Amino acid sequence: MIIAELGERALLARLRARVAASPCEPLSDGVLVGIGDDAAVLRPARGMVDVLTADALVEDVHFRLGWSTPRDIGHRALAVNLSDLAAMGAWPRALLLSLALPPALPLDDFDGVLDGFLSLAAAARVPLVGGNLTRSPGPLMIDVTAVGSARPRRVMRRSGARPGDHLFVTGQLGAAAAGLALRDSGAALSALDADRRACVQRYDRPDARLRTGTIVARNRAASACMDLSDGLADAASAVADASGCGVELNAAAIPVHPGARAWAMDAERPELDLVLSGGDDYELLFAVPRRRTRLFLSAVHQAGETSVTDVGVCTSTSGAWLLGAEGRIPLGEGFGHF
Amino acid sequence: MIIAELGERALLARLRARVAASPCEPLSDGVLVGIGDDAAVLRPARGMVDVLTADALVEDVHFRLGWSTPRDIGHRALAVNLSDLAAMGAWPRALLLSLALPPALPLDDFDGVLDGFLSLAAAARVPLVGGNLTRSPGPLMIDVTAVGSARPRRVMRRSGARPGDHLFVTGQLGAAAAGLALRDSGAALSALDADRRACVQRYDRPDARLRTGTIVARNRAASACMDLSDGLADAASAVADASGCGVELNAAAIPVHPGARAWAMDAERPELDLVLSGGDDYELLFAVPRRRTRLFLSAVHQAGETSVTDVGVCTSTSGAWLLGAEGRIPLGEGFGHF
Numbered sequence: 001m002i003i004a005e006l007g008e009r010a011l012l013a014r015l016r017a018r019v020a021a022s023p024c025e026p027l028s029d030g031v032l033v034g035i036g037d038d039a040a041v042l043r044p045a046r047g048m049v050d051v052l053t054a055d056a057l058v059e060d061v062h063f064r065l066g067w068s069t070p071r072d073i074g075h076r077a078l079a080v081n082l083s084d085l086a087a088m089g090a091w092p093r094a095l096l097l098s099l100a101l102p103p104a105l106p107l108d109d110f111d112g113v114l115d116g117f118l119s120l121a122a123a124a125r126v127p128l129v130g131g132n133l134t135r136s137p138g139p140l141m142i143d144v145t146a147v148g149s150a151r152p153r154r155v156m157r158r159s160g161a162r163p164g165d166h167l168f169v170t171g172q173l174g175a176a177a178a179g180l181a182l183r184d185s186g187a188a189l190s191a192l193d194a195d196r197r198a199c200v201q202r203y204d205r206p207d208a209r210l211r212t213g214t215i216v217a218r219n220r221a222a223s224a225c226m227d228l229s230d231g232l233a234d235a236a237s238a239v240a241d242a243s244g245c246g247v248e249l250n251a252a253a254i255p256v257h258p259g260a261r262a263w264a265m266d267a268e269r270p271e272l273d274l275v276l277s278g279g280d281d282y283e284l285l286f287a288v289p290r291r292r293t294r295l296f297l298s299a300v301h302q303a304g305e306t307s308v309t310d311v312g313v314c315t316s317t318s319g320a321w322l323l324g325a326e327g328r329i330p331l332g333e334g335f336g337h338f
Numbered sequence: 339m340i341i342a343e344l345g346e347r348a349l350l351a352r353l354r355a356r357v358a359a360s361p362c363e364p365l366s367d368g369v370l371v372g373i374g375d376d377a378a379v380l381r382p383a384r385g386m387v388d389v390l391t392a393d394a395l396v397e398d399v400h401f402r403l404g405w406s407t408p409r410d411i412g413h414r415a416l417a418v419n420l421s422d423l424a425a426m427g428a429w430p431r432a433l434l435l436s437l438a439l440p441p442a443l444p445l446d447d448f449d450g451v452l453d454g455f456l457s458l459a460a461a462a463r464v465p466l467v468g469g470n471l472t473r474s475p476g477p478l479m480i481d482v483t484a485v486g487s488a489r490p491r492r493v494m495r496r497s498g499a500r501p502g503d504h505l506f507v508t509g510q511l512g513a514a515a516a517g518l519a520l521r522d523s524g525a526a527l528s529a530l531d532a533d534r535r536a537c538v539q540r541y542d543r544p545d546a547r548l549r550t551g552t553i554v555a556r557n558r559a560a561s562a563c564m565d566l567s568d569g570l571a572d573a574a575s576a577v578a579d580a581s582g583c584g585v586e587l588n589a590a591a592i593p594v595h596p597g598a599r600a601w602a603m604d605a606e607r608p609e610l611d612l613v614l615s616g617g618d619d620y621e622l623l624f625a626v627p628r629r630r631t632r633l634f635l636s637a638v639h640q641a642g643e644t645s646v647t648d649v650g651v652c653t654s655t656s657g658a659w660l661l662g663a664e665g666r667i668p669l670g671e672g673f674g675h676f
Contacts, residue, residue, distance in 0.1 A: 032490070032493070033426075036496075036580070037426070037496050037497075037580075038391065038422040038423075038426050038496070038564055038565060039389045039390055039391035039423060039428065039484075039486070040389070040390045040391070041387050041389050041488075042388040042389075042390065043387050043388075043490070044387065048382075049370060049380060049381050049382065050379070050380040050381075050485070051378070051379050051380075052377055052379075052432065052467065052468060052483070052485065053377035053378070053468060054392075054434040054435075054436045054468065054483050056438060058438050058472055058473065058475070059475075061472060061473050061474070061475060084377045085376075087377070088371075088375070088377045088379070090377065094390065096390060096391075096483060097392075098392045098394050098436075098481050100394060100479055130391060131392050132392060132393050132394060134394055134396055134399060134400070135396065136399070136476070137396070137397075137398045137399060137477055138474070138476015138477045139475055141394075141438055141481075143436050143479075143481045145390070145434060146377075147390065148377070155371065155379050157375055158374075158375050159375075225376075242374070242375075
């Protein structure tokens, strides 16, 4: 069955029933009006600021229905937004979901996208409070708005890095880019070893580093933060630009995911390309003042999500550089969407 | 020149320059972080609740680039969201704009959409604080999230109507539906009389009834409110359903726009069809308790935006009905998107 056979009202009713059945449906005391009115109403968290982000996934640009399952796509549409909140140090409070749906979309795919979205929402304990459904004469588009909250002086910006601050990244990089390349090559998941399979899974279902971002922010342990949605080179350059300083990354220190390393070897491509210009890892880049290093490491440990690695330093001269075996070379730009 | 020639970074820079040049750019004291970080940060208005809505316009579903100018499309994408806030009685505080752009989109069209959006934002004194740009392999899509604020006990919901409350609509209805039909017929604007031209303009550049909605809400003069995005029949039925009552509309009392009346006569269609099932008017439907009628009318007068007309009453028996020359007939449903 395709969604056009159901019509808008029935589709909306189906969405509302799924939201009602999800563990995050209960109108928590912060949500005064949820789905079903002209707009949602939230009571602001006392003493907190609102943090707002919107990010869209477009079929055949950010995902393919033949590659990823609808559940994975729904998961990813939310994860990329939670990652933006994590990078600000904000905890999510409410979500809006805007779907543009091709009329021929199978109803099972609609359900799958919603279920993937709602189960990540439930895991993050954040309710879906509104949005809209519309028809798309082209690709499926999933646009999410995430509203978070943070203490006013605890918000992490891109612009706070200072010369001498060290740069740390969470996790191991390049996995999502390798996963995308593996998807692109048409390799069957079952034919891949565990490391390469982990790359595909990282691409399909990225995790947002919410606990790490919020606990580091709460401890004021970082001077700046940004997520790696468009690769490490893009993030490091953006932090440098916003902060009015330079950055030097130490090539040998960058933690490359073993699956990404294996893929790069097979493809005879430099593994750092994946890390520097490959997007979709949704790890976090932090700038950390030297005297906060212990506080930072203890916050990351407390979060218990992932490790961090010191990959470089902020400099007083501007520019973004990579220090490697070939000397000091300029960092390229990250993944561009056009 | 088309946008693909410019690339994502240059396009973002262009957007930021336009936002910076608009009268609403200044980071007002409520906006702590605007465009350019992982997310925007707002200080909540003291003693207010947050009101959130997201609504998308999709090319060839909600607009055509050949019919409306890019400026009109940008205006409309924002107006439909402001209308949702107006219906809740909330004043807008911040906007997020999510654009999915076909690579072959002329740069002039990109600029036009932004300019239409930003000039309405400036008129409503609401800053654009974030969003995202992405490529679309299909239609142009414009998804807007509007964040508003309202006093907690002043928010108007759809569910507050009670039997005996009268139903009022703002303005004159059917204009946008007639305007869409006139666009569809390919009629040249210059060949139309003033009434019909007003219909096309209403379709192209709807006004959100922000002052009327917020002043009525502030005075607690209405028990329920909803906007007429999908026609009067849809709105009246939705208010009845949400409120657990019925509605009876008085056919003779419904204020039909003179251009809509003229179009219906030309097309030999009942003019009420346009009003009941034609969408896009973005007028407001209010339920008003009898003892608040004077207060309500004085609030509408104070807002100074438009007139209101008493079109019917809420009943204790459920169902949505139209009372006309042919007796009592069930109200059809409004405009469906699938």
